[in-house]
Amino acid sequence: MTEWETVVGLEVHCELATATKLFCACRNAFGDEPNTNICPVCLGLPGSLPVLNRGAVELAMRLGLALGCTVEPSLFHRKNYFYPDMPKDYQVSQYDQPINVDGVLELADGTRVGIERAHLEEDTGKSTHVGGGGRIHEADHSLVDYNRAGVPLVEVVSRPDLRSAEAARAYVNELRAVLVATGASDARMEEGSMRVDANISVRPVDFSTLGTRCEVKNLNSTRSLGRAIDYEARRQIALLEAGEQVTQQTRHWDEADGRTHPLRSKEEAYDYRYFPEPDLVPLVPGDAWRTSVAESLPPLPAPRRRRLAEATGSATAAVAVVVERGLDDLVLAALAAGGDAQRLVVHAEHDLAGGVGALTTDAFAALTRMEADGALTATQAKAVLAELVANGGDPAAVAAALGYEAMAGDALAVAVDDAIAANPDAWARYLAGDTKVSGFFVGQVMRATKGQADGRVVTALLGQRADAGG
């Protein structure tokens, strides 16, 4: 039986966070009253002329440089199609000479996904279909709001480097983090400021050529994206295993029935007759501009993860969560202030999801120091941390106020010895190498000490007893 591999490339449209549209001075805003941000340019009235927005170019360059792209001299083309969401009957986009080419996006788990291009284009107006239950093909008529027509977009096109629904979702999350970090976009999928189309194909795992792909649209969340990829891969595999072919086509994801459906489009809809936009001159950002944009970029998620992983030696997943929460600077500062690396990361990953509140760097460092020295158990440290977040203060004073007295080392040793003596069979299994039994002993000691013991210290003591010859 053939083993199949799913191959995914994503095209993500990101609305840029400019004040105005790409080619006119109308406001770029989500949620305004319909048709209140319109002018002769974005309505395509005869005689109007587009003028490129410097701010949009700058944000596109920020994103491109953050993705490791080369910023190239670029041109605008007209993409012609007859549809009421563009009153001009063409969309201005970049075609064979896009502004950003050849980059890479590094995901949280270290996977590197190639970026083919990230080009500038204008968004379309928003159509509402009336009648036929909102379905486009059964609609009685459509209503168009041109507030969004001409809003600047960057379309980020990945290479087909993704191999699963999970990887595709991780890619979108990472791209969103880069968009937010660079200030290029607010990247809100639910408001449509970040829209994802997926090119999906399957092939036998040992094949190097790509299978026939389908492009899936209408993915309004990372959850939809994941579901659509899984569905579409299953559909294509079923076709191929039945000896049929996959037809290259555009398909629409239906969130309600959990399937993709072919769009009933005419072949000619894809005959866009691109030609250079005569009303716009070439865009050639000079070295000085490119350099100043590159220098103004903030630290990006991937290098921040590397920095934190190197400083703390923590696992990839924990580091990714801490950076995603924006707690890496706090952890690094607390580490420099003498905190315990592992415990800082563990608390940042698990106990600070709601924010740091009144917690100071020094208090965070001191807390993990107390924990490392055995003055607080992990459970007690959590409680002290919650108090530090809520009301601030000094961890030693908070621990004392909460009545946490560290168990003396010998009291703990006695409890461990008692547990061993009371459970000779379990201890024999432990000595025979059954490490699962150590959890049992930790539980016994915890019960005997009413939860005051530090599980890690108990485990260490068990190891010492075993090394000492049982």
Next chain:
Amino acid sequence: MAERITRDDVAHVAGLARLELTDEELERFTVQLAAVLDHAADVEALDTAGVAPTAHPLPLVNVLRDDVVRPGLDRDVVLAAAPSVEDDRFRVPPVLGEPS
């Protein structure tokens, strides 16, 4: 010499632009468009081996404006010029085929 453009080509292009042409118009535009393409062929015949491609006839790049909002058009004025309006939006006939 092969035909520069066929009647079918013209009908196809007209279809893309949602233009309905009569048979007589199809004939006439086929001849006229062929003349335009003949002119392009004349230009194409020139030796441009040593000439760098130009993207635009104007010797300009980077014509930019600052990202500052300026007032546009009044909605009521614009909608008053539309053939059909509903709910402060332009009302258009149902459309087949999906936008990009």
